[in-house]
Amino acid sequence: MNKPLLSVVITVYNEEENIKPLLEATYGALAAIDYEVILVEDGATDGTVSEVKKYANSRTKLVIFNRNYGQTTALAAGIDMATGEYIATMDGDLQNDPTDLPIMLQKAIDEEWDVVAGRRANRKDGFVLRKIPSKIANWIIRNTTKVYLNDYGCTLRVYKAEIAQGMGLYGELHRFIPVLAKQQGAKMTEVDVKHHPRIHGESKYGLSRTFKVMADLILMLFFQKYFQRPIHLFGGIGLVAFLIGMLINVYLLVLKIFGEDIWGRPIMILGFILVLGGIQFITTGIIAEIIVRTYFESQDKKTYTVKSIFLGNSEILAEEVKNETN
Template sequence: MLQTTAETLSGAIDAAAPVELSLVVPVFNEEESVGPLVDRICSAMTRYPDRWELILVDDGSTDATLVNARKHIGRDGLELRVVALQRNFGQTAAMQAGIDTATGRLIATMDGDLQNDPNDIPHMVSELERRELDLLVGWRKNRQDGLLLRKIPSWCANYLIGRITGVKLHDYGCSLKIYRTSVIKQVKLMGEMHRFIPAWVAGVVPSSRIGEMAVTHHARAHGQSKYGISRTFRVILDLLSVMFFMRYKARPGHFFGSLGLGLGALSALILIYLFFDKFILGNDIGARPMLMVGVVLLLSSVQMITTGILAEMIARTYYRDDVSPNYIVQRIFDGNENA
């Protein structure tokens, strides 16, 4: 009787304790994977000593993913919330929705296709704390994907991202990451920028507080990959955007203004030369292509400087006003609703 009372009291204390870790998993058309995913997470987290919660974000699935996810609400030993988005907004928006919903001191993110191993999460949390990091990124050292369509493009992308952003990691694309909530909630994820999260975090904290750890990677067991070779081209475009935002996010006028001044200087040299050729040497310049080039460069210079001024005004508006989220939550299921 005393033992039962003690266990009950211990459970009450655990339930009243603050959430230490929020595990965020975006899922889209993973009806066969979501059940085994929850089972694996529950099994892996039995070794985690503190209170934790699981947040599944259904990104507008068109199959039974949402139904299968909701079946686990109320499961013993599991605090589960299922966030249903109104439509498919993409993995980045779904991840942002989960991060916004999370209440833990730490946040872990992972894919919902069973390729990430939840058994790595307790070890990653310990490593994050031991190394006093703000972000710990998983490194799929033995990646179980196709060489041509996944590995080679990923290697190239990781090299380019590291060179441009200055954050040296082996695997930017791994969704298995551990964050300090106070840090990741300062980062606004937009577009398809989830693969550049370490670069965005480096804009908030020093890159020395970002680390990586080798993790297990499994071959896909169910469904089809949502990515293809076309993703490589999108990564290149996103990388250019990241480079711009990292260097000129708060001062875009410097970027456009520098281009404008460079074009203006070149235009000035051409026009001064033509002025000297016309009025000092007496040559006809009306039909010379160089005159047209000088005029076009002058107009381009004015346009770039004007664009820079407009960009500065837009940036100031952005920092002054609150930005609405890039997703719409249809409903959050946590066992307390009448559904």
């Protein structure tokens, strides 16, 4: 069976009233493309599944979860099921417009982009509860990760299949997909896309997600800088704390030698805490290093990614090399 050019992954959760117009719009937009649509139903409690079965065509796959796992897991499942050369992701609430997909796909092909991300130029969401928190989050993510996109919250994106399937989506990291793609060396660009107000159903997002974004940002920064060398983070903090603690203790020892009473001083307690904390951080770094090595070696993973290899005057893509060696 030949691979389709484009696999479109759509996550849906309690979107019963949106399914018919969503599928009709998607099929119409992709009529001139060899495509497949993969809908991942994330434990809906309404009639979403029956609506999909009613209106789906022969190019549509429906993945049904036994409970709600969240958008990141749903995206990961859809991407795992995809067989296309390119993979697109899109929300199922009708706010993304599938007519943008052919344009984004063509741009990815013609200009050889690994990721083409959507940028909601005229976003149809509430200003206070959605736009302002989103702008703040985008600014923080952009300036801390150094991945310079303007709209991290737009799900509408087109990826080369090997990039999408190599990202390793866990937890709630869908907000940081561009950062995960960048870690694989992906070349990314943004294009303005249409955005529509929600007509049916309710938004699944609120202000509480701001705290989740901040927590996930800490994880992403760790992945970016220290995933392969955690001892540099934990060991560095531990050594600084240990040395400061030892200096404090030596200072107190000198005072004690000269006859001063040092018992009960807050600085003495601080010295002991820093020494013990430093030892714990260094130990944590060593354990993390062992875990990282186990992670890579137990699964025969590499700590690098080869894009292509030149042999003489010819270039062989990494995927071709992999297929030949297998």
